[in-house]
Amino acid sequence: MGQAQNDNHKMIWTIGGGKGGSGKSFITANIGICLSKLGVRVILIDADLGGANLHTFLGISPPALSLSDFIKKRVSYLHEVLIPTAIPNLQLLTGAQDLLNAADAKSVQKRKLLRSIQRLEGDYILVDLGGGNSLSVLDFFLMSDGGILVVTPEPTSIENTYRFLKSAFYRRLRQSVSSHPVKTLIDEALDRKNEMGIQNPHDLIRAVKRISEEDAKRIEAEVETFHPNLILNQVRSKKDIEIGFSIRSACQKYFGIHLHYLGYVVYDQEVCHSIRRRKPLVLENARSRAAQCVTEIATKLANPQQISLPFQ
């Protein structure tokens, strides 16, 4: 993470991991609104392969313009496909899933898109990646300034989150090394039943050392700087809140990484009500418990010194 950092301190956050229904779009939309209320310019990008409906969370109809219009050169500049919303300082870009989903989405295209996104006039860009796990999604997650995982305290969600994290982690390591045999080794390590008996990142580093001491050092350096973030959604008890800290400890022991527990959002019927009414919770019912949790997380994002940055 961190390759997206640029001179004007624009921050690009990606929200992914977990599984469909863990609340990524709800959280993206509401954090975006909270940030925009703080007076910064926010752009939300919908890149959910499973079901792009960020516009619904914002209470607007499916937009006529999308990223496809830019890619197919129907418009010249990316900012032309930005959709204004009723909320001051907040714009929406849809259709990013088309590129991520495309089988021929090459790394060059993705980087080009990222550069275009970086040039957009905004202070915070939040990308909703949905529950996808494809290479394009992983690359986007890794190219951003900060990747946020949204997980609910359920085995299915936790399992999917670890699967996503493992894929992103190994992909990042793969990108950091130069030797082809080491790249192959990393690819094989993802499969726990691999013939080399590599069960975890520690085993992998030991195996890499046997091939290339230099690459092993690079990998260790990458591990040190990989700091994904975690939001625990739909928590119902103190014990649920503790799970976030436990996941952080588990990631430290397994991957050797420092995962930052950004915060939690309590389970609140008001969330369902706001979605049904197509009115964003933080606008409709800012005093609800869930809205207060989201606001607290947004405040942290607006003050990155509170988070274990830098991500680079």
Place this chain on the structure above:
Amino acid sequence: MKRIEEQTYYEILEVSPNATAKEIQRAYERAKETFHADSLAIYSLFSEEETNKIQAAIEEAYHVLMDEVSRKSYDQSHLRNHVGEKRQIPFGAQGIPRERRDSLSFTDLSINTGEVTYDGKILKQIRERVGIELKTISAETKISIKILEWIEEETLEKLPPLVYLKGFLRGYAQSLDLDPQKVVDGYLQLFKEEKGK
């Protein structure tokens, strides 16, 4: 990036080398909860073997750090070894010299498998290890010292009715940063055992 075998006891429990006994106790409870075989937080991440290894490391770290003599000796050797290059911090039965393991007076709390059952004896040992006097707990919780003593001595016949006792146990647990529900559940087992006799 250190393997569990290479981590210091402080790293294993995620506490600073200056941690108090109370902080170590709290960290231990949290670590046990996190790396319990049925823990939701580690679901699908570790193999059974890896989980067992971590659990053993947590127990080892806890026992050494909660014993003043062992901790001092560990700190000395740890600091000395840090002057040099990388050092493997030993853990596991083979890692601690036999005489030191035998000298641990904390063996009653040796919880190699399963959960701790908080009876009076265990509660007293934890309290003494974290260095809190009964009068401090009494001042904090407004529970009389006599009742606290009866709780620790398991003088069941003198203890107040269950409805009050549960509240007292919760207060006692909170003073020691223990899980109140687990302390209540564990302690009430004594009554069931008494009935069964």
